[in-house]
Amino acid sequence: MARANTEKNLKSCRELFERQLAEVLRKAAETGRERRLGDIVSRLTNGYVGPTRDIYLENGVPYLLARHVRDNRLEFDGRTFVSQQFNDRHKKSKLKSGDVLLVQSGHIGHSAVVGPEHDGHNCHAMIVMTPMGELSGNYLSFYFGSPLMKRKFEEIRSGSTVPHLTCGLVKELMIPLPKIDDQLLLVTTLNKLESECNKLASLATAKLSALGDLKQSILHKAFSGELASPTSSPIREAAE
Numbered sequence: 664m665a666r667a668n669t670e671k672n673l674k675s676c677r678e679l680f681e682r683q684l685a686e687v688l689r690k691a692a693e694t695g696r697e698r699r700l701g702d703i704v705s706r707l708t709n710g711y712v713g714p715t716r717d718i719y720l721e722n723g724v725p726y727l728l729a730r731h732v733r734d735n736r737l738e739f740d741g742r743t744f745v746s747q748q749f750n751d752r753h754k755k756s757k758l759k760s761g762d763v764l765l766v767q768s769g770h771i772g773h774s775a776v777v778g779p780e781h782d783g784h785n786c787h788a789m790i791v792m793t794p795m796g797e798l799s800g801n802y803l804s805f806y807f808g809s810p811l812m813k814r815k816f817e818e819i820r821s822g823s824t825v826p827h828l829t830c831g832l833v834k835e836l837m838i839p840l841p842k843i844d845d846q847l848l849l850v851t852t853l854n855k856l857e858s859e860c861n862k863l864a865s866l867a868t869a870k871l872s873a874l875g876d877l878k879q880s881i882l883h884k885a886f887s888g889e890l891a892s893p894t895s896s897p898i899r900e901a902a903e
Contacts, residue, residue, distance in 0.1 A: 679860060680856060680857055680860040681808075681809075681810055683856055684805065684808065684809050684810075684853060684856075685809055685810045685811065687849060687852060687853060687856075688805070688806055688809045688811070688839070688849075689811075691839055691841050691845070691846075691849055692839035694841050694845065696839075696840055697837040697838065697839055697840065698837070698838055698840045699834070699835060699836070699837060699838075700792075700833065700834055700835070700836045700837070700838050701834035701835065703794065703795055703797060703798045703838065703840065704792045704793055704794055704795060704798065705793045705794075705795050706762075706791065706792065706793040707790065707791070707792045707793075707830055707833065707834050708755055708756070708790070708791050708830060709755075709756070709767070709788070709789075709790060709791070709830060710727075710756040710764075710767075710785070710786035710787050710788055710789040710790070710791055711753050711755075711756040711785060711786065711787050711788070712787075712788055715787060718745050718746075718749055719743055719744065719745065720744045720745060720746060721744065722744055723744035723745055723746050723747065724744060724745050724746070724747055724749070724750040724783075724784055724785060725739055725741075725743070725744060725781060725784045725785075726743040726744055726745045726784070726785050726786065726787060727739060727743075727758070727764070727781065727784060727785070727786040727787070727789070728743060728786070728787050728788075728789075729766045729767070729768065729769055729770070729773075729787075729788060729789055732764050732766050732773050732774065732775045732789065733766075733770065733773045733775075734773065734808065735773075735774065735775055735804050735805060735808050735857070736775055737764065737775035737776070737777065737778065737781070739781070745785060749785070750783075750784070750785050753785060756785050756786055756787075756791060757783060757784070757785055758777045758781055758782065758783065758784050758785065758786060758791065759777065759782060759783075759793060760777055760778060760779040760781070760782040761776065761777065761793070761794065761800050762776070762777040762791055762792060762793050762800065763775070763776055763777070763791075763792045763793075763794065763800045763803050763804050763807075764776075764777060764786065764789045764790070764791060764792075765789060765790040765791075765792065765807060765828070765833065766789055767788055767789050767790050767827060767828050768788060768822075768825055768826065768827045768828075769825060769826065771816050771820055771826045771827070771828050772807060772808070772812065772813055772816040772828075773807075773808070774803075774804045774807040774808065775804055776800045776801050776804050790828065790830055790833055796843070797840065797843055798838075798840065798843075798846070799843060799846040799847055799850060801850040802846040802847075802849060802850050803838065805849070805850065805853050806838060806839070812836075815836060816828065819832040819833070819836075
């Protein structure tokens with residue numbers, strides 16, 4: 664029961680953030696005009712598309728993949744690198760700080776902003792966008808994660824088994840565009856909200872881990888004949 668309740672709370676943390684995100688962005692849409700995405704970015708292109716079996720090195724230029732982008736976060740795992748020659752040869756997919764990455768295949772629609780630590784690096788099979796002055800990349804990335812945009816991505820996706828987005832259709836998406844100062848204020852608000860939700864999620868995850876450790880300890884004692892009597896309270900205490 665304790666584990667089920669904790670898992671439910673963990674799921675609720677993300678749902679709470681998504682509900683608040685939807686409400687904040689709904690209000691933003693009421694204060695700004697809609698603009699075609701292709702008109703408010705200076706670049707909207709694919710990352711490198713091609714075989715990767717022979718391009719990876721143990722060290723070199725970090726090479727970002729779709730698995731590194733989820734829920735508005737870019738987390739490079741330090742496992743995929745390419746040569747400087749490859750990076751220079753594929754300038755189209757070379758990243759700039761402030762670019763927005765959009766997952767193109769698989770878990771489509773997840774996005775993140777490229778930080779300065781990845782300026783000049785390269786990426787694979789993602790859509791790369793460079794916002795122009797009237798568009799905040801962080802605002803765009805948050806908007807991509809909204810329930811409204813998730814539905815739009817499902818409407819324009821192709822592929823029956825592996826979902827896929829094309830640059831052509833993504834370019835035609837309409838994006839509510841408040842004034843840039845309002846976008847930056849929204850980003851600050853959403854960052855604070857996301858931080859609080861992440862704290863709650865971390866607490867739930869830690870509790871799940873503790874419950875798992877307790878279960879293993881009890882099983883070990885049961886099989887070794889060391890299990891305490893029914894009157895003792897470790898299970899009851901964990902459930903509380």
